[in-house]
Amino acid sequence: MKHSGVDKPTAQGLLALKQRIADHKIVPSIKDKTINLATWNIREFGRKTRLDSSIHFIAEILSQFDLIAITELRKNLDDLKRVMKVLGPYWDVIYSDYVADWGGNWERIAYVYDKRNVRFTGLAAEADSPRKKNKRTGEYETEFDWWRKPYIASFKSGNFDFVLISAHIRWGKSGRARVKPLKLLAEWVEKRRSDVHTDDTDLIVMGDFNIPRVGDSLYKAITSKGMKAPEALLGLKHGSNLAKNKRYDQILHHPSYTNCFTNHAGVLDFYANDIASLFPEQNMSKRAFTYQLSDHLPLWIQIAVDTEKEELEAIVLNDTDN
Template structure:
């Protein structure tokens, strides 16, 4: 991490943030053995330049993980570059283009990773629903996503996997979201069994706007076998600032060859803690007009959701070959 020389107030803010990071209990990853993966909706990241303090805080949070999926990454990548400069020369990003209409909201999906721990394997693409031939044309039928899911192939240790990220529309209620989630679940199920899938190990992440595991939306995304790793099953925390809604998800298909690929370690990184403590990160003497709404555009209205993944599956592969 290359924070450089900081003003005293910003240095104090980073120390407070580090205390909150320590409280999250995120275990260190181990080269070729484990990686920490996170998904984070960084609110409108890039729409307007963030303050110097916010950029340092975002970098510090991202730096706790090896691979992070970011939704609400906007068309302007200036703030992403500022964050990568702080993270250091070993950090890289791959990201989608934007859907230019209002439904796409000018958003990208990005994957930020530390190449010392995670290798990009070359495949990066958006999800495209099946097309039907109508006359002489191939057309997408009734359902589509407002923002296209994005995927990329990675490896860590001997573990190869595809990370698929989505940002499901908010809409006017659960009914608006349900069609997108059903389409995504169907698409992933077909994709993983196709030749396009370079590996059957898929990790599905993002902001699904699912309020809880008891909702019809959760049943829809898990209909074809995706499930929540054990470490994230508890309903005692959410990924919004109030920690009472699990809008963000990390899901996987069970791996017959390597069923223990997900460690029993995961949760949220609560950088917020309490509305009353906003001034610890954004002191009134430097941010006299700070409100909770402005705060969410400096950091976010979502917390990072994370999981630790075991990446040494060499023994499982040999056992499969040995029969």
């Protein structure tokens, strides 16, 4: 981390932020054993230039994890580059292209990762919507499209290979409008998972799904094909918005390795109903604060990436020669 040279108010804010992070007792990852995976919607990230202090705060928050999916990243990458500079040379990022209309909100999705613990393994693509042949014209046409396409990337840590699929589902005028894109995403993931040519079936689906509650019609849509939230996340007492009363952000899975998720998980509350300690000289409103940091809190879980024992046990159990 490169926090050296910051001014006094930023230093004060960083000390306050570090204390909030320490209070959450995030269990550190262990190289080749575990990684901390997070998803974070950083509000309108790149739309307007953020304060230098906010860039340092965002970098400090990201550094608590090994791999972070960032949603609501806008087409202008200048602020992301500023964050990467603070994070330092051990960190890298891959990101999608932006959708150039108001439906897509000129948004991208990015994966920021610590190269000491996580390796990008080559797959990076947007999920294409299913197409159907028009019998009259002979053309293959999209039946339905996401406003913002999910972004896929493959990674490896320890001896665990996995694929992340991140999405920012439309808000729309009502929850009903979100049911179809969520169900379509569930169907897309299941089809890809069951395809014999899929490179890796350890798929982790995450992002801002705009789901208010676990168990509602929207949650049922995204879990309609068997995906589920790890037990550690289902047991959380609050959501990932600043008021902690909505479960907009989710991490879901349909893994081959049933033991990959640990019991360590949570929501990192950098807000704590206290803006002044982070921005001591700004007299900042809550709304302005959300455009400096975010109106979402990072949702995270720790993954066990040392799968060798489970792999060996599977070989023994599946040995039909004896």
